[in-house]
Amino acid sequence: MRSLARLVSLVEDGASAADSGGPAPPLRAVLRAVAPHTGTAWVIGLTGSPGVGKSTVTDRLVRAYRETGRRVAVLAVDPTSPFSGGALLGDRVRMSDHATDSGVFIRSMATRGHLGGLSLAAPQALRVLDAAGFDVICVETVGVGQAEVEIAGLADSTLVVMAPGLGDSIQTAKAGILEIADAFVVNKSDRPGAQDVVRDLRTMLAMAGSDRDRGGGWKPPIVSVTATTGEGIDELTAKLGAHWTWLGESGLRQERRVKRAREEISAIAVAEIRRRVGALPGESRLDELAAEVAGGKLDPYSAADELIAD
């Protein structure tokens, strides 16, 4: 487990170094070595606003899959924190529950400030965990903005976790989540307002109709759970299992994985080209152009044209 932790760190550091212009040769060597061993893990994404109880739901899933003998990894991607690795308080608290279980690996990853955010480091960490033989990998992230869309891109099955009492429904129940959810989890179902969240979701899903299809006609179920007690977790794993089976039968599992690889390759290629642009002798020219734009002498598109033409 310690070797694996070090390998994930190497991948994380390597991807951010590649991001900021470093060559990161060990990263490449690692990824070349793991490539033939990838492709078996089931990646489950969990996203939702702060405070909905994503970590508690994840923890219940970990326990449930452990009971069936599967090896489980958790990658908690935090797009709001510049801190990483074992440094997070929550990490240590969570690890302690599974400290003696070699079938569980939990890891936090910070992406704030990285160009490309999730898109570079996280997929590579998933490859390493996949190759290390984990059957299920839960990827957890705070679900607002681009991180949410990106996690859906990484996962085979995406859970959107909600809870009653968190801001008004217009703000929290954005139409966008319909596009990414393979299932909705309404956590804290023992609290007042939980039924309202379920009803609002049903209305939104009905209104969206077939527009929200990620292809193939899967209808995202809404599962009420109380993660603190474990209530509803059996139903959740059943629905998740049904989704996994459906993904395989519909051919979408493979289709999504090819699409994901496509996006990974593009992101790496763009980062590499961005690195080359940054390394051009035009750095001081960029400073001059920025001063002209700030002074209203030039518009930014004309400035970009000049920069590229240099």
Add this chain to the structure above:
Amino acid sequence: MRSLARLVSLVEDGASAADSGGPAPPLRAVLRAVAPHTGTAWVIGLTGSPGVGKSTVTDRLVRAYRETGRRVAVLAVDPTSPFSGGALLGDRVRMSDHATDSGVFIRSMATRGHLGGLSLAAPQALRVLDAAGFDVICVETVGVGQAEVEIAGLADSTLVVMAPGLGDSIQTAKAGILEIADAFVVNKSDRPGAQDVVRDLRTMLAMAGSDRDRGGGWKPPIVSVTATTGEGIDELTAKLGAHWTWLGESGLRQERRVKRAREEISAIAVAEIRRRVGALPGESRLDELAAEVAGGKLDPYSAADELIAD
């Protein structure tokens, strides 16, 4: 006002078209025309978790600045919604308060799914509003993840809005917000727990010490408000005014604007290069490479190398 609304739409559509590969010539013409008229507006960014009351705080600021005779624009950037423009319910509700006031312009902008998110369309919309003679432009966004960092990049003064009762403090009071806040607003100060939020913030700021300086030693004040009643708004505008003055005196206002222009130019240049990569005859090659990566035959870095080498 209707012409201005159309112009902002044009900029928004143009930037996303440019983003996805279109040439967007009207956007360029507009931006060339407005460039000489930019540089006077004060851009105030507001960010915070869903449910903290950002819109209500913004609305109070709009009223306060209108009372001093200043023209005010609001750009509500929603990184979680694929919908845009006047389509948002919140927009229409909010517009109605100021429908007869030609000194107020309110506009929503969706950035979800746009490559580069905020980084392309929003700055250009700000240029248009600046050139249209608005003295104050409030840019409001849901503050989790990259959007938060990006809004701080766009604004002269950044407010981080918080409120009691929204999830636990580890999740909502991330260390990252210290880097971007020029002032903290603790809204709903009449509710239980508001003083705890203020105290936690003070502790975080004390712990962070001088590390969080955005340069020049400004100490972000913490202002308690109840936006629904207007309590504390006078103090907030006073602190904001002090920050604006300090920005000017320290030279940071100009420094930040040049830095912002630099980032805008880079983002446009990268989008243009990305467009050129996408337009290469290698599209079908990318599909082949993606299939090889998904099948474990190749790692994504080697695939990216091959793609660029093509």
